[in-house]
Amino acid sequence: DAKTTQPPSMDCAEGRAANLPCNHSTISGNEYVYWYRQIHSQGPQYIIHGLKNNETNEMASLIITEDRKSSTLILPHATLRDTAVYYCIVRAFSGGGADGLTFGKGTHLIIQP
Amino acid sequence: DSGVTQTPKHLITATGQRVTLRCSPRSGDLSVYWYQQSLDQGLQFLIQYYNGEERAKGNILERFSAQQFPDLHSELNLSSLELGDSALYFCASSRRQNTEAFFGQGTRLTVV
Numbered sequence: 001d002a003k004t005t006q007p008p009s010m011d012c013a014e015g016r017a018a019n020l021p022c023n024h025s026t027i028s029g030n031e032y033v034y035w036y037r038q039i040h041s042q043g044p045q046y047i048i049h050g051l052k053n054n055e056t057n058e059m060a061s062l063i064i065t066e067d068r069k070s071s072t073l074i075l076p077h078a079t080l081r082d083t084a085v086y087y088c089i090v091r092a093f094s095g096g097g098a099d100g101l102t103f104g105k106g107t108h109l110i111i112q113p
Numbered sequence: 114d115s116g117v118t119q120t121p122k123h124l125i126t127a128t129g130q131r132v133t134l135r136c137s138p139r140s141g142d143l144s145v146y147w148y149q150q151s152l153d154q155g156l157q158f159l160i161q162y163y164n165g166e167e168r169a170k171g172n173i174l175e176r177f178s179a180q181q182f183p184d185l186h187s188e189l190n191l192s193s194l195e196l197g198d199s200a201l202y203f204c205a206s207s208r209r210q211n212t213e214a215f216f217g218q219g220t221r222l223t224v225v
Contacts, residue, residue: 034213043115043203043216044156087156100146100158100171101205101214 004088009108018075020107022088025069031092033064034101035073037084037109044087044103047073083111116140117217119204125223131192134220138185138206144168145187146207146214147179151200162187163209194224 005023012018024033034049048055048062050071055062061074075082087106116139126132138145147159149172158171162181173179176194181187191198201221205214 038156041201041219043117043205043218045115046213046215049213100148100161100169102158103148103156105155 004090004104006086006088006104006107008105009110011110011112012075012078014080014111014113015077018078018082018109018111020073020075020086020088020109021070022073023070024088024090027068027090028092031090033062033068033071034089034091035060035062036087036089036101036103037082038087038106039081039084047086078109078111080111080113082109084109115215115217117204117206117215119202119217119220121220122218123221123223125225126194128194128196128224130194130224131190132194132222134189134191134202134204134222136187136189136204136206136217138187138204139215142206142208142215143185144207144209144212144214145181145185146205147173147187147189148203148205148216149200150203150219151197154200156203159189191222196224198222199224 035047036044038044050062064071085106118137120135143164146161149157159173161169165181176192179189201219203219205216207214
């Protein structure tokens with residue numbers, strides 16, 4: 001898997017949009033961008049993933065730059081319950097291969113009341 | 114609730130002992146992953162099974178082993194336990210290989 005770079009921590013005011021950046025400058029053409037989060041000591045929670053188009057689901061939006069070297073996860077209206085460590089992971093979707101998701105250190109997002 | 118069930122939730126045991134952690138994947142998921150999370154190491158991938166077969170190995174110690182049974186549940190066996198094995202152990206499952214994985218709530222193992 002390609003490496004990712006995320007800021008170690010970020011603050012965001014409750015009710016505002018939280019924008020979490022991720023750099024993945026060595027991403028390969030067959031690698032997807034996945035986002036997970038982990039709320040203190042709970043199991044990591046899948047948020048969203050994408051290849052090159054922007055994606056949106058009920059939790060978040062994922063914006064991937066045209067050159068695919070970076071992406072941004074957007075939580076549109078952050079709440080206190082969104083305080084967590086957010087992990088950006090790039091991962092091949094080859095089907096034939098198999099590997100575990102490689103988690104880095106992530107971004108600790110703190111939502112301020 | 115992710116649909117992945119791990120038992121037990123907590124386990125306290127002595128050094129040198131052996132324990133078994135159990136994981137029931139989401140209904141219909143064929144792939145199971147095991148992860149270890151200790152305070153100073155972050156989430157470390159241990160091993161993956163797909164439909165009963167081992168598919169990938171990560172940083173799994175030789176004292177640890179796992180298997181996936183015909184009903185697709187999986188067990189992680191940890192033997193000759195050391196203090197440093199104290200950690201959260203997570204299981205995850207996915208529909209196929211390399212699709213999004215869903216995690217259980219983990220087993221907290223304390224070795225004393």
